[in-house]
Amino acid sequence: MTVATYIVDKDGNQANAASVTVPSNRDFRGAWSLNGSVISEDLDKSKEIFKDKVREVRTPLLDAEDVVYMKALETDDATAKAASVTKKTNLRDAPAASAITNATTIAELKAAWDTSLLGDSPYA
Amino acid sequence: MALTQVRGDGLNSDAISTVNSDITVNSEGGAVTTSVVQGLAKAWGYFVYAGGVPSSQDSLNVSSYDDNGTGDAGINFSSSMNNDDFCTVATQQNHGSALTNNPSSGRTTSSTNVKGRGTNYSTVDTEQNWLVIGDLA
Numbered sequence: 287m288t289v290a291t292y293i294v295d296k297d298g299n300q301a302n303a304a305s306v307t308v309p310s311n312r313d314f315r316g317a318w319s320l321n322g323s324v325i326s327e328d329l330d331k332s333k334e335i336f337k338d339k340v341r342e343v344r345t346p347l348l349d350a351e352d353v354v355y356m357k358a359l360e361t362d363d364a365t366a367k368a369a370s371v372t373k374k375t376n377l378r379d380a381p382a383a384s385a386i387t388n389a390t391t392i393a394e395l396k397a398a399w400d401t402s403l404l405g406d407s408p409y410a
Numbered sequence: 411m412a413l414t415q416v417r418g419d420g421l422n423s424d425a426i427s428t429v430n431s432d433i434t435v436n437s438e439g440g441a442v443t444t445s446v447v448q449g450l451a452k453a454w455g456y457f458v459y460a461g462g463v464p465s466s467q468d469s470l471n472v473s474s475y476d477d478n479g480t481g482d483a484g485i486n487f488s489s490s491m492n493n494d495d496f497c498t499v500a501t502q503q504n505h506g507s508a509l510t511n512n513p514s515s516g517r518t519t520s521s522t523n524v525k526g527r528g529t530n531y532s533t534v535d536t537e538q539n540w541l542v543i544g545d546l547a
Contacts, residue, residue: 289473291464291475291477292475293476294478312459316479342530342532
């Protein structure tokens with residue numbers, strides 16, 4: 287027996303998955319929005335999801351940077367301390383990056399991932 | 411609920427009949443009896459993420475799945491449960507170092523819900539095996 291799957295979009299609208307066109311991936315599943323027989327990704331909601339992913343990824347990076355700072359503090363290395371402070375500030379500011387705010391397409395949003403700060407992109 | 415009778419010599423199509431739901435059997439140690447019907451799975455399924463949505467591979471007593479979001483699947487029963495206090499057990503494909511699942515939310519007599527979880531407890535799309543035990547209506 288075939289078991290149907292019904293997609294529930296971000297607003298609670300429901301459609302049989304076999305009857306609608308869905309995005310090619312589920313990177314921004316929580317932003318799916320049903321319009322007729324097509325499901326698209328709501329850009330504003332996608333940005334929220336993207337920012338949440340940045341916050342998730344930066345958490346262990348901030349933890350690691352705390353260790354770097356403490357070592358610099360122990361050796362009274364002013365240069366290392368300043369570099370660590372800068373990195374932590376950049377990590378804290380990462381969700382507010384202008385590239386995210388200014389993205390006008392999903393492709394631009396994915397490209398807004400700062401690999402130099404956050405590492406490999408989950409959207410690559 | 412009725413059961414198909416299986417005799418000692420196997421399933422005999424000429425002898426198929428139903429038995430009452432209060433059928434009990436002796437325990438292995440012989441000290442007690444146990445209910446056969448209450449010990450049966452009332453629904454089960456295995457689904458993977460294919461074609462962009464959860465896709466059923468095989469199931470029992472499932473009318474449809476709801477794709478509620480990332481890693482969040484609703485399961486709708488063909489035949490309802492007697493109450494919403496049934497037991498849902500689920501496992502997921504290992505995702506990183508985590509093997510977690512949250513089958514507790516969104517239960518009604520006609521549906522249950524499973525969620526795949528990642529290492530940081532965020533929901534993830536991952537294949538699921540799940541099972542429901544309890545009383546059918």
